[in-house]
Amino acid sequence: MADQKRETPRLDQLESGPWPSFVKELKKSRKNPMTEDLLGQLERSYEDKVVHWKHGGLVGVKGYGGGVIGRYSDVAAEFPKCAEFHTMRINQPAGWFYTSTVLRKICDIWEKHGSGITNMHGSTGDVILLGTTTPELEPTFQELTAAGFDLGGSGSAMRTPSCCCGMSRCEWALYDTMALTHDLTMTFQDEMHRPAFPYKFKIKCSGCPNDCVASIARADMSIIGTWRDDIRIDQDAVRAYVAAGTFDMSADVVDRCPTRCMHWDGKKLGIDDSNCVKCMHCINAMPKALRPGTDRGAVILIGSKAPIMGGALLSSVIVPFLKIETPYDDIKEVTQAIWDLWAEHGKNRERVGEFIQRIGLGSFLEQIGLEPCPEMVMQPRTNPYIFYEDESENAEG
Amino acid sequence: MSDQVTVDEVADAMFELVSECYGKKNLKPMDVTKAMIQKFGEDKCSKQLCKEAIRKLMDSGRTIYSYVGGSYMTLPPPAAK
Amino acid sequence: MAVETKERRTDIGPPHYEQFLPPVIKKNYGKWKYHEIVKPGVLLTVAESGDKLYSVRAATPRLMSIESIRLFADIADEFCGGFLRFTSRNNVEFLLTDESKIDPLIARLKKEGYPVGGMGPSITNIVHTQGWVHCHSAASDASGVVKALMDELFPHFEKMDLPGKLRIAFACCLNMCGAVHCSDIAILGVHTRLPVVSHAKLGSMCEIPTTVASCPTGAIRPATVDGKPSVEVIAEQCMFCSNCFTVCPAISLSDAEKDGCSIWVGGKVSNARQEPMFSKLAIPYLPNNPPRWPEVVAAVKNLVEVYAKHARKFERMGEWIGRVGWPKFFELTGIPFTKYHIDDFTHAGESFKRSAHLRQKKGE
Numbered sequence: 033m034a035d036q037k038r039e040t041p042r043l044d045q046l047e048s049g050p051w052p053s054f055v056k057e058l059k060k061s062r063k064n065p066m067t068e069d070l071l072g073q074l075e076r077s078y079e080d081k082v083v084h085w086k087h088g089g090l091v092g093v094k095g096y097g098g099g100v101i102g103r104y105s106d107v108a109a110e111f112p113k114c115a116e117f118h119t120m121r122i123n124q125p126a127g128w129f130y131t132s133t134v135l136r137k138i139c140d141i142w143e144k145h146g147s148g149i150t151n152m153h154g155s156t157g158d159v160i161l162l163g164t165t166t167p168e169l170e171p172t173f174q175e176l177t178a179a180g181f182d183l184g185g186s187g188s189a190m191r192t193p194s195c196c197c198g199m200s201r202c203e204w205a206l207y208d209t210m211a212l213t214h215d216l217t218m219t220f221q222d223e224m225h226r227p228a229f230p231y232k233f234k235i236k237c238s239g240c241p242n243d244c245v246a247s248i249a250r251a252d253m254s255i256i257g258t259w260r261d262d263i264r265i266d267q268d269a270v271r272a273y274v275a276a277g278t279f280d281m282s283a284d285v286v287d288r289c290p291t292r293c294m295h296w297d298g299k300k301l302g303i304d305d306s307n308c309v310k311c312m313h314c315i316n317a318m319p320k321a322l323r324p325g326t327d328r329g330a331v332i333l334i335g336s337k338a339p340i341m342g343g344a345l346l347s348s349v350i351v352p353f354l355k356i357e358t359p360y361d362d363i364k365e366v367t368q369a370i371w372d373l374w375a376e377h378g379k380n381r382e383r384v385g386e387f388i389q390r391i392g393l394g395s396f397l398e399q400i401g402l403e404p405c406p407e408m409v410m411q412p413r414t415n416p417y418i419f420y421e422d423e424s425e426n427a428e429g
Numbered sequence: 430m431s432d433q434v435t436v437d438e439v440a441d442a443m444f445e446l447v448s449e450c451y452g453k454k455n456l457k458p459m460d461v462t463k464a465m466i467q468k469f470g471e472d473k474c475s476k477q478l479c480k481e482a483i484r485k486l487m488d489s490g491r492t493i494y495s496y497v498g499g500s501y502m503t504l505p506p507p508a509a510k
Numbered sequence: 511m512a513v514e515t516k517e518r519r520t521d522i523g524p525p526h527y528e529q530f531l532p533p534v535i536k537k538n539y540g541k542w543k544y545h546e547i548v549k550p551g552v553l554l555t556v557a558e559s560g561d562k563l564y565s566v567r568a569a570t571p572r573l574m575s576i577e578s579i580r581l582f583a584d585i586a587d588e589f590c591g592g593f594l595r596f597t598s599r600n601n602v603e604f605l606l607t608d609e610s611k612i613d614p615l616i617a618r619l620k621k622e623g624y625p626v627g628g629m630g631p632s633i634t635n636i637v638h639t640q641g642w643v644h645c646h647s648a649a650s651d652a653s654g655v656v657k658a659l660m661d662e663l664f665p666h667f668e669k670m671d672l673p674g675k676l677r678i679a680f681a682c683c684l685n686m687c688g689a690v691h692c693s694d695i696a697i698l699g700v701h702t703r704l705p706v707v708s709h710a711k712l713g714s715m716c717e718i719p720t721t722v723a724s725c726p727t728g729a730i731r732p733a734t735v736d737g738k739p740s741v742e743v744i745a746e747q748c749m750f751c752s753n754c755f756t757v758c759p760a761i762s763l764s765d766a767e768k769d770g771c772s773i774w775v776g777g778k779v780s781n782a783r784q785e786p787m788f789s790k791l792a793i794p795y796l797p798n799n800p801p802r803w804p805e806v807v808a809a810v811k812n813l814v815e816v817y818a819k820h821a822r823k824f825e826r827m828g829e830w831i832g833r834v835g836w837p838k839f840f841e842l843t844g845i846p847f848t849k850y851h852i853d854d855f856t857h858a859g860e861s862f863k864r865s866a867h868l869r870q871k872k873g874e
Contacts, residue, residue: 042801046654049661052571052624054643054653060575070643077642077651078800081766085646087759090495090506095487095520097494103644119644123524131530132583132592139576139583148576152596155639155687162573162644177519187500188457197595199540200531201555201563201605208540210527221521226484227500228458241781245598248786249692249779256781284823288783313782317824320544338686341726341753343856346692346786375459380720381499381757455717497717498724498757 037062038072042079061148066163069113070147073105091118091166093173097227099183100169116165117147120172121158121184123217126210127197128153137179145172155250156234157194158184182221188381189227193217195237196244204315205239206257206328207356213237215360216367229371230378230387240324241312247336247347252384253367254333254347255356261325262305263314269321270301285317329355332366335385345385350397352407369400392419434469439482440491442468447492447502455501458483532593534563534607550670551626552612565603566615568624569635569660569667572600573643573653581622589615599635599677601628625667631674633666633814638680639687641699647752648682649699649769650798656680658802659697662811666818673821673830676814677778684751692777694827695813696789697806700772701750701763705743708760709735716758724757749855770797771806775813775839776828787828790836792843794850809845816842835869 046055058074061067073084088102101119108115122138138159142148147163154160159181164172173183184192193216196202198209216235217224223233236247239257247254274281281301286294293307294314303314305325315322332354333347354362370384373396378387388396397404406412443461450456462479483502486492495503528536538557545555553565570578582602586594590606597603602624604615616626628634636659639645641652659678666672679690682699690696712718721741722730729747733740741761743754755761773796777789792813796805813827820842821830831839840847853861 043654045801046657049657050625050664051657051660051667052569053657054571054573055657056623057571057573057575057578060577074642078654081769081798081800082764083642083645083648085642085644087497087646090493090503092494094490094518095484097487097496097500102496103646117644125524125527125530127527128596128598129527129530130594130596132586132594134525134530135579135583135594139579142576150574150576150579151572151640152570152574152579152600152602155637155689157598174518177522180522180525182520182522182524187494187496189500194598196598199542200527200535201542201565203542203544203555205540205542214524214527218523221523222480222484225521226458226487227494228462228480228483230457230459231499243779243781243786246689246692246779248781249777250689279823288824290783290785309781311781311783313824316782319546323544338681338689338691339684340686340751340756341724343726344686344691344788346788376463380457380723455720498720498753 038068038075040071040075043071043075058149064143064148065113066117066147067114067149069111070117070149070163073107073111073114076107076110085117088116088118091169093169093183096183096225098186098189098225101186114147114163117163118166118169120146120161120164120169121154121156121186121192122161122176123182123184123192124153124157124159124194126195126213126217127200128157129197129200134179138176138181141172141175141179145175156184156191157245158192183225185224185232187227188229188231189225189233190220190223190229191232191234192224193235193237194245196239198237198239202239203319204242204257204312204324206259206324207239207330209237209239209255209257211358212255212356212360212363215358216363219364220367223371229375231381231383233371233384235367241310242316248333249336249346250338251336251347252334253370254336255363256331256333257328257356258310258331258353259325259328260353261327263303263308263325264323265301265303266321267300270318271299273318273321279317285314288313329353332363334370335383335388337383337385341381342386342389345383345389347385348393349408350402352405366400366402373399432473434473434478436478436481436485439465439469439474439478440485443479443482443486443502444491447504451504455495455497455499455503457500458502461502530593530595532563532591532605532607534561535605537561538563547630547670550632550668551616551629553629562607562609564606564609564612566606566612566619566626567597567601567603567628567634568619568626569628570596570600570602570624571653571657572635572638585615585618585622589618597635599628599637601635625664627667627669630670631672631676632668632670633660633663633672633676633678636660636678636680637688637690639682641682645682645687647685647755649701649752649764650682650771651800652680652682652699654801655697655771655803655806658804658807659810662807663814666814672814672818674824674826675780676817676827678810684753685756690774691788692779692786693789694775694778694817695810696774696777697810698772698774699769700795701752701765701769702795703750703763703765703768704745704748705752705754705761705763707741707743708762709738709740712740712758712760713738715760721754721758721761724753726751726753730754767797770795771803772796773806773809773813776826776831778826778828780826783824784826784829784832789828791851792839792845794848812843837869
C-alpha cells in the first residue's frame with residue numbers, strides 16, 4: 033500500500049508546454065516514497081485549493097538554532113510518507129559556482145537521507161533540500177559537513193549572505209563581492225547559526241548599481257559597488273555603437289541620464305562626471321565603449337524588507353562610500369555596532385529598518401557612531417517637529 | 430576578577446529561568462541575557478559570558494532553540510511534562 | 511582516503527568558491543574588459559588578456575530533482591569541463607571557452623527540456639516561493655502559476671523582443687519570501703477572509719501577548735472564550751496579512767474559494783536611469799484556479815503586451831508608466847481602477863495626487 037502510485041490528474045496537466053515542468057521533476061524522484069506522497073498531497077492541494085502543511089517549530093540539529101525549517105502534513109493519515117517533510121538550508125558557495133563533482137556529492141547525500149527534491153536555490157541564496165524526517169537531520173548534517181558544507185541561516189539570526197557573480201565574470205564588479213560574502217559568512221558563523229537577534233538580518237553584496245541580487249530590496253544590509261572618479265570612454269567604440277544603429281544616442285542614452293550630465297555632438301560623447309550619480313545606464317547600453325572608473329568602493333545601505341509587518345522598505349544610505357578592502361574591518365565594525373544596538377533595543381520581530389523608523393535615523397546614527405550627511409536623505413525634513421536636545425547640558429556632560 | 434560568575438553558574442541560572450517560563454512565556458536569547466545581567470550585575474556578568482552559557486546549554490542539549498515566527502530558547506520535548 | 515572522525519564539525523561555513531571556478535575565470539578574475547550577448551541566452555565575456563568566456567543560460571523550474579542536477583553535472587562534464595553555476599533567478603549557466611560547443615550544448619539542453627534564453631530585453635525565470643509544495647501559509651501555489659505563466663510567455667524568454675528587461679516575481683503570501691515588492695510584474699497570493707480562531711487550542715498552542723503584538727493594525731485583542739484564554743479579531747481592522755498565523759498556528763486564514771492572487775506592476779531594483787522603486791497595485795484580486803490559473807495568466811499576458819507595445823527602448827515597466835501616467839496605464843490595460851488601488855495604510859497620503867498636473871483628455 034505504501035508503494036501505491038498516486039493519481040495526479042491535475043498536476044499532470046502541468047507537464048506539457050515549453051517551460052521546464054516542476055511536476056516532471058517531482059516524478060523523476062517519485063521512486064522515493066516521500067516524494068510519491070508529496071505528489072499525492074500536492075494533487076490534494078490542487079483539488080482543495082488550500083495548502084496542507086502545518087508549522088513546525090522544534091526541529092534542528094544539535095547546537096544550531098537555524099538551517100532547518102520544520103514542516104508537517106495536515107493530511108498525514110492519507111500521505112504518511114510525507115507526514116514530516118522538513119527543509120534543510122545549505123549555505124551555497126559564494127556566487128553559486130559548482131563543479132559537477134560537488135553537485136553529485138550533494139545529490140548522493142540527499143538521495144540517501146531525503147526526498148531527492150531541491151531548490152537551486154532558495155530566495156535568500158541557500159541550496160534548499162526539501163523534505164526529510166526528524167531522525168535524518170543529524171546524519172544529513174554530519175555527511176554534509178564531512179563533504180565541506182554547512183547549514184545556512186533561519187529564524188532570528190543573520191541569514192546566509194549572498195552576492196552576484198562579481199569579479200568572476202563581470203567587468204562591472206566594483207569590489208570583490210564573492211570574497212567579501214565568503215569572509216562575512218565565515219566571520220559571522222555564530223550569528224548565523226545561533227539566533228540572538230530580534231528578527232532576521234540579511235546581507236547581500238552587489239558589485240555595481242545594477243544590483244543583480246536585489247540587495248536594495250531584499251537585504252537588511254545592502255552593499256552596492258560604486259566608483260568616485262570618471263567613467264572611462266573609448267570614443268571610437270562609442271561611434272561604433274552609434275554606427276551599428278541599435279539605439280538612438282540622444283533619445284535612448286543622453287536624454288535618459290538621470291542628471292542630464294552627458295552630451296553628444298554626433299562625434300564625441302562628453303560626461304560631466306562631477307554630476308554623474310553612477311546609475312549605470314550609459315555603461316549598460318555601451319559595455320564596450322564605457323567603463324566605470326578605477327577609484328572603486330561601495331555604498332552601504334540599510335533596512336530593506338518585505339511588508340510584514342510595518343510595510344515594505346527599500347534600504348537607505350548609511351555610508352555613501354567605503355573602500356572595500358581586506359580584512360574588511362570597517363564593514364565588520366559597523367555591522368557589529370548595528371547588531372549590538374538593535375539586539376538590545378529592538379522589539380521582538382522588528383527588522384532593523386523598522387527599528388530605525390521607530391527610533392529615528394538621526395538617533396540610530398548617533399548610537400552606532402556614524403556622522404549624519406546629506407547623502408542619507410532625499411531632502412531635509414519638511415515638518416518642524418524637532419526633538420531639540422539641550423546642547424549646554426551635553427557640553428558639560 | 431574572583432567574584433566574576435562562571436559560565437556554568439550562568440548556564441544553570443538560565444536553565445532555571447527557561448524551565449520556569451516553559452509553556453508560559455517564550456524567551457528570546459536576549460531576554461535571558463538581560464535577565465542574567467540583572468540577576469548577577471553588570472560587573473560580574475557580561476553579554477559575552479551569557480553567549481557562552483547559551484552555547485553550552487544548546488550544545489549539551491539541556492535547552493533547544495524553538496521557532497514560532499521568531500527564535501526562542503526552550504526545553505527539549507522529552508523534558509516537557 | 512577518508513579519515514573517520516568522531517568529532518562533530520560545526521560552523522565550518524560554505525566551501526570556498528575558488529575551488530569551483532573554471533581555469534579561465536581563475537586566470538582572469540577581476541580582469542574582465544567587456545561583455546556582450548551574442549545571441550539569446552549566450553553571454554560572451556572578454557578579458558583584458560583577450561580570453562573569452564561563454565555563459566549559456568538555461569531555464570530551470572527552480573524545484574529540481576537530484577536526477578536533473580546529476581543530468582546538469584553530466585552535461586557540464588561533456589561540454590565545459592564540469593563547471594557550472596546558478597543565477598539569482600534560478601537559471602543554470604554552463605561556463606565554456608570552446609565556441610564550437612555552444613550550439614551542441616544548446617541543442618542538448620533543449621532536448622532535455624531546459625531551453626536556453628532569458629538574457630537582455632527578455633523575460634527570464636520568474637523568482638518564486640514554495641507555495642503548496644512546501645509552505646504552511648501559502649494563499650496560492652507558486653510553481654504551478656509560474657509554470658502556466660512561463661508556458662504562455664515563453665516566446666519572450668527565447669527572444670530579446672521587449673523594450674527593456676521585464677522581471678516577474680511570485681510570492682504566495684504577504685510574507686513575500688520572494689520579496690516581490692520591487693518587480694516589473696509581481697503576483698502576490700492573498701487571503702481575503704477573516705482569520706478563524708480555534709479557541710479551544712489557542713491557549714495551549716500560542717502565547718497571547720505575542721499574538722496580539724503580531725497584528726500590524728492592532729486588530730487582535732485578548733479575550734476569554736468559553737472560559738478559556740484566547741483572542742478575538744476586530745473584523746474592520748483586519749487586512750488579511752496572516753502575520754497572526756505566523757506566530758500562532760491556532761489561527762487560520764486559508765480559504766479554498768476566497769484565497770487568490772493580486773497583481774502589482776512597475777517596481778525595479780536596478781539603479782539604471784530611475785531609482786529603484788516599489789511595485790504598485792494593478793489588480794486587487796483574481797481567483798485561484800488550478801492547475802493553470804487562466805485568469806492570472808491572461809492578466810499578466812495583457813500587461814506584458816501593453817508594455818511591449820508602448821514602452822520605449824530600455825524603459826522598464828515602472829519608467830514607462832511614470833512617463834505616460836497611471837490614468838493612461840489603466841486605460842491601455844483595460845484594468846478597472848477601484849477604491850482598493852488607493853492606499854489607506856500608514857503613509858497613505860504620500861501617494862495622493864496633490865497638484866493640478868493632469869493629462870486632460872480633449873472633449874469628445
